[in-house]
Amino acid sequence: DAGVTQSPTHLIKTRGQQVTLRCSPKSGHDTVSWYQQALGQGPQFIFQYYEEEERQRGNFPDRFSGHQFPNYSSELNVNALLLGDSALYLCASSLAGSGNIQYFGAGTRLSVL
Amino acid sequence: AQSVAQPEDQVNVAEGNPLTVKCTYSVSGNPYLFWYVQYPNRGLQFLLKYITGDNLVKGSYGFEAEFNKSQTSFHLKKPSALVSDSALYFCAVRRSGGSYIPTFGRGTSLIVHP
Numbered sequence: 004d005a006g007v008t009q010s011p012t013h014l015i016k017t018r019g020q021q022v023t024l025r026c027s028p029k030s031g032h033d034t035v036s037w038y039q040q041a042l043g044q045g046p047q048f049i050f051q052y053y054e055e056e057e058r059q060r061g062n063f064p065d066r067f068s069g070h071q072f073p074n075y076s077s078e079l080n081v082n083a084l085l086l087g088d089s090a091l092y093l094c095a096s097s098l099a100g101s102g103n104i105q106y107f108g109a110g111t112r113l114s115v116l
Numbered sequence: 117a118q119s120v121a122q123p124e125d126q127v128n129v130a131e132g133n134p135l136t137v138k139c140t141y142s143v144s145g146n147p148y149l150f151w152y153v154q155y156p157n158r159g160l161q162f163l164l165k166y167i168t169g170d171n172l173v174k175g176s177y178g179f180e181a182e183f184n185k186s187q188t189s190f191h192l193k194k195p196s197a198l199v200s201d202s203a204l205y206f207c208a209v210r211r212s213g214g215s216y217i218p219t220f221g222r223g224t225s226l227i228v229h230p
Binding site for chain 2: 007043044045046047048051058059061093095104105106107108109110
């Protein structure tokens with residue numbers, strides 16, 4: 004049973020470019036959350052998708068958008084990249100319901116030059 | 117607003133000794149509390165959670181945590197540390213009911229010396 008998989012593992016972009024990160028949830032999970040983890044910091048919640056809709060959103064600008072597909076996989080898109088967007092982006096999957104455990108992928112390391 | 121404080125950036129302990137990683141939180145209403153561990157180049161791995169019920173929660177790999185409502189704390193403990201426990205530990209809180217959004221602490225680096 005594969006866990007949460009993310010691609011790519013590393014990515015280098017320049018300012019102003021756009022990037023798409025991908026996530027496949029753990030088998031049986033229907034909810035996907037995205038986090039940004041800056042160096043030396045804890046993960047910060049970006050948004051959560053359930054039933055192909057954004058269910059909750061953290062304090063991130065509209066440059067950050069996402070999508071969830073019918074097979075529950077998800078994409079995170081970031082437009083007009085800034086240097087400050089450089090971080091580890093984590094995807095976590097879970098079953099819908101309060102208090103359910105999140106399973107994290109290994110993340111995508113994004114460097115913006 | 118909700119917040120988590122992990123007052124120690126780093127905790128050092130000798131193998132075989134007990135360990136404690138501290139966490140205090142602030143949230144309106146009842147909290148859901150979580151501990152995660154992160155190894156180098158890996159995602160976060162769930163250790164344990166407190167939702168309701170017994171204040172002492174037992175989790176994976178021999179870890180446990182005690183929920184203390186009066187002190188708004190949720191310290192992570194283990195009776196006997198292993199070198200392999202060396203990693204980055206994160207405490208997280210979210211409010212029960214309503215918005216799902218969790219808040220993570222900055223993390224505490226645990227170093228267990230042989």
